[in-house]
Amino acid sequence: MKTKANKRVIPFFGLSMGVTLSILSIIVLIPLASLVIFTAKMSWEDIFATITRSRVLASFEVSFLTAFIASAINAVMGVVLAWVLVRYDFPFKRLLDGMIELPFALPTAVAGIALTSLTTNNGLIGSFFDKFGIQIAYTRIGITVALVFIGIPFVVRSVQPVLEKLDSTYEEAAGVLGASRIKIFWKIIFPEIRPAVLTGFALAFGRCLGEYGSVVFIAGNKPYETEITPLIIMSELQEYDYSSATAIALVMLLAAFLILFFVNIVQARSTKKLKGD
Amino acid sequence: MHEDTIGSKVLKWFLIGISALFIFLMLILPLITVITESLKSGIETYWEAVSDEYTVKAVWLTIEATVFAVIINTIFGVFAAWLITKFHFKGKKLLATFIDIPVTVSPVIAGLIFVLTFGRQSFIYPYLQDMGIQVVFAVPGIVLATIFVTFPFISRELIPVLEAQGTDEEEAAALMGANGFTIFRRITFPHIKWAFLYGVVLCAARAMGEFGAVSVLSGHLRGKTNTLPLHVEILFNEFKYVPAFAVSSILVMMAIVILVIRSIVEYRGKRDA
Amino acid sequence: MRKKILSVILSAGLLTTAAVGFTGCDNSATTTGAEESTGGTSAEKVTLTNVSYDPTRELYAAYNELFAKHWKEEKGQDVEITQSHGGSGKQALEVANGLEADVVTLALEYDVKAVQDAGLIEDGWVDEFDKDSSPYTSTIVFLVRKGNPKNIKDWDDLVKDDVGIITPNPKTSGGARWNYLAAWAYADKLYNGDETKVKDFIKKLYENVLVLDSGARGATTTFVENGQGDVLIAWENEAFLSIKDYPDDYEIVTPSISILAQPSVAIVDSVVDKRGTREVATEYLSYLYSDEAQRIAGDNYYRPSNEEILKEYKDVFDLDINLVTIDDFGGWDEAQEKHFADGGIFDQIYEEK
Secondary structure (H helix, E strand, C coil), rough: CCCHHHHHHCCCHHHHHHHHHHHHHHHHHHHHHHHHHHHHCCHHHHHHHHHCCCCHHHHHHHHHHHHHHHHHHHHHHHHHHHHHHHHHCCCCHHHHHHHHCHHHHCCCCHHHHHHHHHCCCHHHHHHHHHCCCCCCCCCHHHHHHHHHHHHHHHHHHHHHHHHHHCCCCHHHHHHHCCCCCCHHHHHHHHHHHHHHHHHHHHHHHHHHHHHHHHHHHHHHCCCCCCCHHHHHHHHHCCCCHHHHHHHHHHHHHHHHHHHHHHHHHHHHHHHHHHHEE | CCCCCHHHHHHHHHHHHHHHHHHHHHHHHHHHHHHHCCCCCCHHHHHHHHHHHHHHHHHHHHHHHHHHHHHHHHHHHHHHHHHHCCCCCCCCCHHHHHHHHHHHCCCCHHHHHCCCCHCCCHHHHHHHCCCCCCCCCCCHHHHHHHHHHHCHHHHHHHHHHHHHHHCCCHHHHHHCCCCCCHHHHHHHHHHHHHHHHHHHHHHHHHHHHHCCCHHHHCCCCCCCCCCHHHHHHHHHHCHHCCCCCCCHHHHHHHHHHHHHHHHHHHHHHHHCC | HHHHHHHHHHHHHHHHHHHHCCCCCHHHHHHHHHHHHHHHHHCCCCCEEEEEEEHHHHHHHHHHHHHHHHHHHHCCCEEEEEEEECCCCHHHHHHHHCCCEEEEEECCCCHHHHHCCCCCCCCCCCHHHHHHHHCCCEEEEEEEEECCCCCCCCCCHCHHHHHHHCCCCCCHHHHHHHHHHHHHHHHHHHHCHHHHHHHHHHHHHHCEEEECCCCCHHHHHHHHCCCCEEEEEEEHHHHHHHHHHHCCCEEEEEECEEECCCEEECCCHHHHHHHCHHHHHHHHHHHCCCHHHHHHHHHCCCCCCHHHHHHHCCCCCCCEEHHHHHHHHHHHHHHHHHHHHHCCHHHHHHCCC
């Protein structure tokens, strides 16, 4: 750190480092560390035995699978939404745009209750699907629906600014040269927005993985079928089994950390590419 | 668009249709459900539910937690964004990852870590007791959890803007002898004004609605540590469905207000740019 | 160098401001604490915190009013009671983790014992109040849809193929443990204690479970509001409450064997000693045994522990039901270890798929 100090002409390095690290420590690092310390009281075998219990593994499967599908749906719909919002003009566009952040602002519990009452087989949407023998609430489909709700803003909001800045000359040139619309999208537009889509996808995935509030209402919470990992952690806590809870929590934490690291790498690579151009 | 062939028009309205349908089913329909359910037994029952003593207390606690979260995260966000975009140092990427981690940490785990840190099995618990400070299952715990879940919201908005702006202007000003505060106020702040406001709005929105983490830390003491989302859950569990939806509708309205402010901020920000 | 020191000082200053902000809100919490601890002098208002489980919401809402009146008459002092409700196990855990409860009124002895194990309640609390510190009892019954379309009469009807059951998760819900044990008691008698057959029965029963909610209230909501399943295995008081709200939609079926559910109450010694509220907390719990309070319990569909008053409600409750008790399972420690602990029978029936 000291070697470069002479190059620093911009003020407040020490101050901003101090404030950043202090607040970060109090709010994030120390609490996270206490989780690690607590788990460290267990032996490796115990930790391993806890996280490989078949019910826990099943919950990982439910959580990762539904989070992945929901984020994939959001990745596709996010690109469509961002495209529509950036490229087209139509009535109520501002309203549509304004709604995107709703999942941030609406408490997850309220969302969960509302979605459940809509999708049970006597609810408005649920009764429609019930005719085809499809159950939404209390199945993995229900969980996925709740997670799609939670993850909507992430992809839209990370793709939108990139699309806005995208120069349309290439597209026009390609169009003039007779390239098909699909080809233009895949060859010209998609490579540009790919880092943004990946970032949004990963953030949505991370958020969905940990989601609890909305899912408990809609999930049915049956072991091996619709029991998500955060619920397992909750139920371990309720059995006074702190060590198991923290061990499973640590796995989730590790997943969260890896996802973010991936996001940062994607972002770093895309800025590098931009600068290289 | 540049070519208005029939094909592109069909595509356009097809895509708009899909988007509108998606947003309607996923976002607007749940909102309508909340509103219609809350008015099911008439306006009087509705009013009774929203003006209930415990509801009002929950509103204030929610506002308190939100204000604290915005203040702390603003202080943190500005300094962290400044640090990350204006300087080079070792471990920067790691630091950035740590700042972002609260977004992807499960709210349940967020609650759990504060219980472990400040609860009875923590080694600092006796000291806190001696000082008469109750953190978990009391208001400070709720505030801490709210700060945690909204932690990176402001810095995340600021970092890309500051990054794009580069450091040349600040360096020039510093070399010409401007003091730090002047540089920030005159050069940096105008660039980040709208991004900053946008972050504050998002932070407030998320803070109001947090459920999981707060639920773990609250203890559900009626009238004392109940935020609005928890109050909704309590009413729901008391079979008071209509009041539960009525209280939810307060949150829906707060959310809509926030979204309107957000749209205005974004619109003005784009116009200024 | 000087600049560096300056900035460190500045950042420290900023943090202090933030910290002051924090203590600002700490104060609001601690001042109420200070008010509370002066509760010993009779002129000022005293506050109590009662941490209870899910289905007692209505009961304590009514009882708290009665007790406030009683205490005012006795001591001339106002008392304000803060309630907290949730899954019994979760509530016990939160008290053990520092949730300041003067009294706990939980779904089962085992959960109170967890608070005791945390060192907050002194040994011997079970004998502190009458009837093993259970001022009211309940049992487990079935709630079915009107007309009983699946003709559910007893536990063995629940293992039929086309029956959908709603019950909460025994791992997280105290009430659900009573449900599970009641079913076990029936099967145990049916198969004369042949444990493999009993296990099969329980396994079949849980295979019919459609939604395994985390708490008793959640299960009732799933059955009543969201219309899932044919039968809800529920607390008797929960079942009666649903009947009261929807008299035309549901019926109660009492099985041939059920379990005597004894919710436990206790004073949290370390909290009342710290806050100086032992006197009012003790009175709060012992007044639960008064005739008026027993009738409130009866009105809220709990079985009063006072035999005389229980008889007043003989039209409401099926008093002839054959009830086993937790002692038939060797007490809570043994039942917990055998059935609900990790790797216990409940885990096994889900794993052997």
